[in-house]
Amino acid sequence: MQPIVIAPSILAANFARLGEETHNVLNAGANWIHFDVMDNHFVPNLSFGPMICEALRKDGVTAPIDVHLMVSPVETMIRDFAKAGASSITFHPEATLHVDRNIQLIKDLGCQAGLALNPATPLNCLDYILDKLDLILVMSVNPGFGGQSFIPSALTKIRDIRKKINETDLPIRLSVDGGVSEKNIASIYEAGADTFVAGSAIFAKPDYKHAIDSMKQAVSL
Numbered sequence: 001m002q003p004i005v006i007a008p009s010i011l012a013a014n015f016a017r018l019g020e021e022t023h024n025v026l027n028a029g030a031n032w033i034h035f036d037v038m039d040n041h042f043v044p045n046l047s048f049g050p051m052i053c054e055a056l057r058k059d060g061v062t063a064p065i066d067v068h069l070m071v072s073p074v075e076t077m078i079r080d081f082a083k084a085g086a087s088s089i090t091f092h093p094e095a096t097l098h099v100d101r102n103i104q105l106i107k108d109l110g111c112q113a114g115l116a117l118n119p120a121t122p123l124n125c126l127d128y129i130l131d132k133l134d135l136i137l138v139m140s141v142n143p144g145f146g147g148q149s150f151i152p153s154a155l156t157k158i159r160d161i162r163k164k165i166n167e168t169d170l171p172i173r174l175s176v177d178g179g180v181s182e183k184n185i186a187s188i189y190e191a192g193a194d195t196f197v198a199g200s201a202i203f204a205k206p207d208y209k210h211a212i213d214s215m216k217q218a219v220s221l
């Protein structure tokens with residue numbers, strides 16, 4: 001299992017002060033920044049694109065930026081986000097006919113490659129490509145919006161994927177995204193996740209350090 005990562009989703013930040021919010025959450029102990037890209041096509045919402053990622057890099061953000069593409073098609077955005085300073089780029093298998101090719105594209109551009117699984121997406125989408133992935137993102141809500149409730153069946157999926165990852169002996173990260181909070185993070189960790197995306201559970205709190213510390217404490221068993 002990889003070291004624990006807490007990745008606040010800046011979808012839940014105050015967009016009017018995005019740079020400051022990003023620095024604040026990193027100073028509060030966040031390990032990565034989770035960057036949700038929504039196109040009002042693959043998902044019914046619109047967020048931000050590569051220019052904002054580049055602006056955060058220019059503003060001095062050096063932490064890993066974990067780009068979660070909820071867009072279709074994916075190829076152009078993969079290229080643009082790699083250029084804009086993304087560290088990892090994750091896409092959904094339903095968003096492209098060419099999953100293997102796009103994993104390779106992400107790696108060729110020097111980023112870590114991830115695949116995101118919606119709540120109803122079966123695990124056979126990992127067949128033949130698991131060993132090429134750096135990260136698997138289990139969606140514990142239907143993608144498109146922050147602030148939704150964690151779907152409990154995600155725990156079964158996390159356990160099943162953890163088994164598959166352990167069989168490979170590769171350092172593939174298992175990330176969980178949607179409705180993660182200090183209340184449920186321990187059960188998500190016990191199911192086998194090592195990377196925790198949280199938007200509202202951090203940004204809706206007045207004290208980001210307290211929110212992140214509570215999450216870290218809940219998984220330091």
Ligand SMILES: O=C(CO)[C@H](O)[C@H](O)COP(=O)(O)O
Nearest residue numbers: 143144146147178179199200
């Ligand atoms: O990908 C996402 C939604 O599609 C977000 O990363 C996710 O919803 C995080 O927000 P919250 O912790 O508030 O659920």
Ligand SMILES: [Fe+2]
Nearest residue numbers: 036068177197
């Ligand atoms: Fe996300």
